[in-house]
């Protein structure tokens with residue numbers, strides 16, 4: 001089974017992960033992984049930290065001569081900001097530093113301090129921070145190296161920032177569309193709507209406030225039959241939705257046309273089955289590529305809804321750990337991270353799909369996985 005575990009604090013030395021269950025002989029191009037890390041750091045609305053950090057992956061184990069060995073892959077992203085923060089993080093000097101006792105609403109601060117019996121909220125902030133998404137992007141990028149062998153493409157775009165929507169229906173698996181989105185500072189398709197979104201972010205910044213929004217993430221060329229209807233925890237939608245929901249700030253997920261489907265007739269919501277080129281297809285993709293917990297061969301598409309960044313200059317009423325009423329404090333923070341969210345969602349979806357892919361086409365080496373994949377594709381095409 002493909003799995004990973006990560007560790008590390010936002011301003012600690014490094015964020016690391018161990019990826020276990022990855023087949024041998026997969027070519028890993030470190031530049032591709034660093035490229036994904038750089039994409040996560042871009043986007044209009046990010047704070048000053050993104051100028052300090054320029055994330056790069058360090059491989060500790062599991063890759064030799066550019067190929068995976070089949071052993072656990074351990075990777076690290078070192079925090080450049082650590083040098084500036086080491087006196088706040090290193091054990092022997094902590095008494096010199098003021099403790100954080102004012103919890104920010106919308107963050108893990110209060111529940112984390114109560115749950116872990118901490119009198120310094122810094123311990124919560126450091127691990128609850130979305131800095132952790134950098135390693136999830138790295139893990140997704142490693143899984144993408146596997147998928148390069150199977151023509152799988154995973155991509156995303158920004159659909160909304162605050163109240164401004166770019167709701168046009170576009171097929172993301174197209175190089176021109178991809179370039180337009182990548183060149184946009186908001187990873188949004190429409191230039192005209194991008195302009196309005198930029199102004200909306202500027203306005204929020206002037207007000208000392210923040211914004212959320214929505215991204216669409218899609219996976220192409222996923223064969224029919226990943227995941228299963230046989231048990232709740234094998235269902236693809238259960239796994240992908242859970243993983244996307246675990247991204248910091250995400251509050252809702254929609255597969256395909258889920259919200260509109262809930263308002264329409266069954267006969268309109270179903271994706272009709274057609275047979276073409278010796279294969280089954282669907283005339284529409286309202287289900288977002290998942291039926292009965294399994295991929296159905298259509299693109300897997302999810303919309304991911306993010307709340308506004310909770311740290312604001314304006315602040316909110318709160319109560320400190322001594323029970324005194326006060327206003328939440330401000331610490332260097334982003335105004336809007338929806339463009340980065342898209343990149344994180346790609347990585348998170350990529351890992352979940354790789355897990356389901358390797359469950360179906362299990363093998364210790366890339367050759368074994370390919371053999372199993374080819375046989376299956378031949379079998380279902382012949383039906």
Ligand SMILES: Cc1cc2nc3c(=O)[nH]c(=O)nc-3n(C[C@H](O)[C@H](O)[C@H](O)COP(=O)(O)O)c2cc1C
Nearest residue numbers: 106107108130248249250309310311333334337340
């Ligand atoms: C890429 C990314 C960057 C983020 N940056 C910030 C930030 O600078 N300031 C902040 O308050 N929240 C930021 N967040 C959101 C918080 O981490 C998140 O709202 C918080 O941890 C509480 O988690 P929850 O909203 O899932 O309950 C970011 C989220 C992501 C995905």
